[in-house]
Amino acid sequence: xxxxxxxxxxxxxxxxxxxxxxxxxxxxxxxxxxxxxxxxxxxxxxxxxxxxxxxxxxxxxxxxxxxxxxxxxxxxxxxxxxxxxxxxxxxxxxxxxxxxxxxxxxxx
Amino acid sequence: xxxxxxxxxxxxxxxxxxxxxxxxxxxxxxxxxxxxxxxxxxxxxxxxxxxxxxxxxxxxxxxxxxxxxxxxxxxxxxxxxxxxxxxxxxxxxxxxxxxxxxxxxxxx
Amino acid sequence: xxxxxxxxxxxxxxxxxxxxxxxxxxxxxxxxxxxxxxxxxxxxxxxxxxxxxxxxxxxxxxxxxxxxxxxxxxxxxxxxxxxxxxxxxxxxxxxxxxxxxxxxxxxx
Amino acid sequence: xxxxxxxxxxxxxxxxxxxxxxxxxxxxxxxxxxxxxxxxxxxxxxxxxxxxxxxxxxxxxxxxxxxxxxxxxxxxxxxxxxxxxxxxxxxxxxxxxxxxxxxxxxxx
Numbered sequence: 361x362x363x364x365x366x367x368x369x370x371x372x373x374x375x376x377x378x379x380x381x382x383x384x385x386x387x388x389x390x391x392x393x394x395x396x397x398x399x400x401x402x403x404x405x406x407x408x409x410x411x412x413x414x415x416x417x418x419x420x421x422x423x424x425x426x427x428x429x430x431x432x433x434x435x436x437x438x439x440x441x442x443x444x445x446x447x448x449x450x451x452x453x454x455x456x457x458x459x460x461x462x463x464x465x466x467x468x
Numbered sequence: 469x470x471x472x473x474x475x476x477x478x479x480x481x482x483x484x485x486x487x488x489x490x491x492x493x494x495x496x497x498x499x500x501x502x503x504x505x506x507x508x509x510x511x512x513x514x515x516x517x518x519x520x521x522x523x524x525x526x527x528x529x530x531x532x533x534x535x536x537x538x539x540x541x542x543x544x545x546x547x548x549x550x551x552x553x554x555x556x557x558x559x560x561x562x563x564x565x566x567x568x569x570x571x572x573x574x575x576x
Numbered sequence: 577x578x579x580x581x582x583x584x585x586x587x588x589x590x591x592x593x594x595x596x597x598x599x600x601x602x603x604x605x606x607x608x609x610x611x612x613x614x615x616x617x618x619x620x621x622x623x624x625x626x627x628x629x630x631x632x633x634x635x636x637x638x639x640x641x642x643x644x645x646x647x648x649x650x651x652x653x654x655x656x657x658x659x660x661x662x663x664x665x666x667x668x669x670x671x672x673x674x675x676x677x678x679x680x681x682x683x684x
Numbered sequence: 685x686x687x688x689x690x691x692x693x694x695x696x697x698x699x700x701x702x703x704x705x706x707x708x709x710x711x712x713x714x715x716x717x718x719x720x721x722x723x724x725x726x727x728x729x730x731x732x733x734x735x736x737x738x739x740x741x742x743x744x745x746x747x748x749x750x751x752x753x754x755x756x757x758x759x760x761x762x763x764x765x766x767x768x769x770x771x772x773x774x775x776x777x778x779x780x781x782x783x784x785x786x787x788x789x790x791x792x
Contacts, residue, residue, distance in 0.1 A: 365558040366474055372565050379574035385732045388535070389514040389522035393731045395542060396612055399507035400724015403619075406497040407717045408709045410627050414497035418553040427496070428555050431546060432564035434503060435557060438542055445526045447536050449543060450473040456540035457480050466487035493624045501623045504720055508616015511727075515609045516601045519734050581774040582690055588781050595790035604751070605730040605738035608723075611758060615716075615723035622713040630713035634769045643712070644771050647762060648780035650719060651773060654758055661742045663752050665759060666689040672756035673696050682703035 366450065370443055373436065388445055395437035402430035474558065478551055481544065496553055503545035510538035582666065586659055589652065604661055611653035618646035690774065694767055697760065712769055719761035726754035 377383055405426055409417045417423055442449040485491055513534055517525045525531055550557040593599055621642055625633045633639055658665040701707055729750055733741045741747055766773040 364473070369558060369561050369565070372562070376565060376569060380572060381575050387519050387522040388526045389517050389519055390731055392511050392514045393609065393727055396504075396507040396511040396616070397724045397728040397731060399504040399542070400612070400721045400727065403500050403504040403717055403724065404721040406500045407714055407721060409497050411495050411497055412626075414495040415552075418496045424553070424555075427553060428560045429564060431550055431553075431555065431557070432560040434507070434542070434546055435561050436564060436568075438539060438546070439561070442539055444523075445532070445535060445539075447532075447539065449539070450477060452536045452540040453477050453543050453547070454480070456537065456544060457477070457484060460544075461484060464488060467489050498623055501619055501717065504724070505616045505620040505623060508613045508619065508720070511609055511616065512613040515606055515613060518736075581688070585774060585777050585781070588778065592781060592785060596788060597791050603735050603738040604742045605733050605735055608727050608730045612720075612723040612727040615720040615758070619716050619720040622716045625713050627711050627713055630711040631768075634712045640769070640771075643769060644776045645780065647766055647769075647771065647773070648776040650723070650758070650762055651777050652780060652784075654755060654762070655777070658755055660739075661748070661751060661755075663748075663755065665755070666693060668752045668756040669693050669759050669763070670696070672753065672760060673693070673700060676760075677700060680704060683705050 370439060373439055373443065377440070386440060386444055388441060391437060391441035391444055395434060395441060398430065398433040398437050402427070402434055405430060474547075478547060481547055481551065485548070494548060494552055496549060499545060499549035499552055503542060503549060506538065506541040506545050510535070510542055513538060582655075586655060589655055589659065593656070602656060602660055604657060607653060607657035607660055611650060611657060614646065614649040614653050618643070618650055621646060690763075694763060697763055697767065701764070710764060710768055712765060715761060715765035715768055719758060719765060722754065722757040722761050726751070726758055729754060 377386060405423070406414060406417075418427055439449065442452075485494060513531070514522060514525075526535055547557065550560075593602060621639070622630060622633075634643055655665065658668075701710060729747070730738060730741075742751055763773065766776075
């Protein structure tokens with residue numbers, strides 16, 4: 361049986377929040393700030409890296425660990441926010457990709 | 469049979485990128501910028517909303533559509549970045565939640 | 577007589593805010609969000625620009641107008657925030673440059 | 685004689701950058717990333733602060749020191765960027781305030 365990995369993460373985050381009584385801080389405004397400030401930390405890692413060196417930079421084990429941690433932090437903020445406002449994250453992403461495909465036609 | 473919804477999204481994004489020949493622009497530095505600038509747009513929606521009105525704000529249908537679109541844009545940037553650097557997003561999120569649980573002990 | 581251009585801007589912003597009765601929205605949290613979301617718009621202009629083309633990009637008149645507008649928006653947010661919390665912006669910048677100079681010794 | 689404090693800061697930043705040979709890293713794209721990631725750090729300070737407590741929060745000496753440092757970092761990024769692309773920061777701010785005043789008429 362194939363587990364739903366995303367649902368498992370959402371349930372872990374709900375338990376984490378409940379056990380710390382942090383729900384009071386997790387209104388949508390504060391969670392949007394969480395997402396944006398974690399995105400700022402992700403950005404910080406790449407500030408002085410040149411575009412043509414960014415892939416190699418991301419492959420070095422030490423950088424990779426930092427990148428993974430910052431990607432995870434943004435994702436956690438996003439999962440908390442999606443859960444708080446009650447949206448099905450994969451569904452809205454699927455729908456946005458479809459709209460982008462119309463907006464930006466494929467190269468011939 | 470339960471489909472893997474996240475893997476499905478990743479494959480849709482790969483096809484989308486390939487058909488537009490955008491892979492050349494999607495180095496990790498630029499994708500980190502994509503994530504952060506989309507997070508800035510998400511943030512913008514909540515700038516003047518008070519904390520104690522943020523949940524009600526997010527329930528209004530018009531606001532909700534905008535919030536969904538911005539959450540989706542951040543998620544798309546994050547999925548593109550995770551795929552580019554080759555990380556398993558649910559796995560790094562699961563691991564980060566576990567580390568956070570140690571770092572911030574639960575309330576008694 | 578040499579005018580203080582920064583003080584003039586602060587006074588213009590105070591009048592602007594007062595005439596719109598926006599002071600109620602301009603607590604430091606919301607102004608930090610203003611700064612960060614405007615910084616996200618500035619970032620957005622450079623997402624797909626390569627490092628080695630960024631200077632030329634910024635010299636094109638149309639791009640330049642957009643860059644100026646976004647720089648100005650971030651600056652306005654920062655001036656509003658500095659004024660709200662009562663800090664002397666040039667003084668804290670001068671002091672931070674001095675600390676950075678100690679932290680990062682000059683190349684020999 | 686009244687000194688131009690902003691021009692003094694710009695000259696200090698030019699010297700700082702020159703002595704470290706950092707000009708090569710300071711293209712407009714990277715400086716936009718600097719501004720946005722420092723704005724993310726500023727944002728981080730206010731993530732869990734309620735709107736109606738944000739002014740009091742900012743008055744506490746310890747918080748104030750952190751807020752000053754982050755405001756200064758954003759301002760430094762902005763001054764470096766404005767200087768790199770050759771814009772007169774007070775002039776574009778003054779012009780943007782004037783346009784905002786037309787866009788958002790004052791309350792009667």
